[in-house]
Amino acid sequence: MPDSTPAKGACLCGAVSITADTMDTKVGACHCKMCRQWGGGPLMAVDCGTSVSFSGDENIAVFSSSKWAERGFCKQCGSHLFYRLKGSGQYIMPVGLFGDDERMVFDHQVFVDERPAYYCFANETRDMTGPEVFAMYGTPSD
Numbered sequence: 091m092p093d094s095t096p097a098k099g100a101c102l103c104g105a106v107s108i109t110a111d112t113m114d115t116k117v118g119a120c121h122c123k124m125c126r127q128w129g130g131g132p133l134m135a136v137d138c139g140t141s142v143s144f145s146g147d148e149n150i151a152v153f154s155s156s157k158w159a160e161r162g163f164c165k166q167c168g169s170h171l172f173y174r175l176k177g178s179g180q181y182i183m184p185v186g187l188f189g190d191d192e193r194m195v196f197d198h199q200v201f202v203d204e205r206p207a208y209y210c211f212a213n214e215t216r217d218m219t220g221p222e223v224f225a226m227y228g229t230p231s232d
């Protein structure tokens with residue numbers, strides 16, 4: 091079973107459509123404060139690597155949310171389109187933009203130390219705190 095698949099997606103209004111050449115089928119949730127403030131809840135997302143193209147670019151607004159990453163959204167409908175690392179150009183994209191695919195598995199949760207007490211997911215996943223994430227992927231200043 092392949093870990094990644096080409097995927098097509100779109101924002102809610104259809105002004106932006108997305109082609110990802112390699113979408114990871116392992117879904118992650120980020121509980122960090124920034125993701126929750128951005129979207130109102132944890133960000134459920136998939137790693138789409140660096141090979142992502144858009145049509146309707148003129149409808150995409152990009153917000154620089156930290157020194158190392160930026161977040162894109164549709165100017166027309168507000169759909170969140172991506173979290174993109176400035177250094178590598180890697181895209182982490184909200185899984186809801188893409189069609190449901192039975193191969194997708196809820197696999198991991200990050201920044202579990204920032205998850206508020208009022209919810210938790212029952213799924214068995216690999217869970218990492220913020221410090222564990224930075225230890226694995228490098229600190230943001232790298």
Ligand SMILES: [Zn+2]
Nearest residue numbers: 101103164167
């Ligand atoms: Zn839109």
Ligand SMILES: [Zn+2]
Nearest residue numbers: 120121122125
């Ligand atoms: Zn986050």
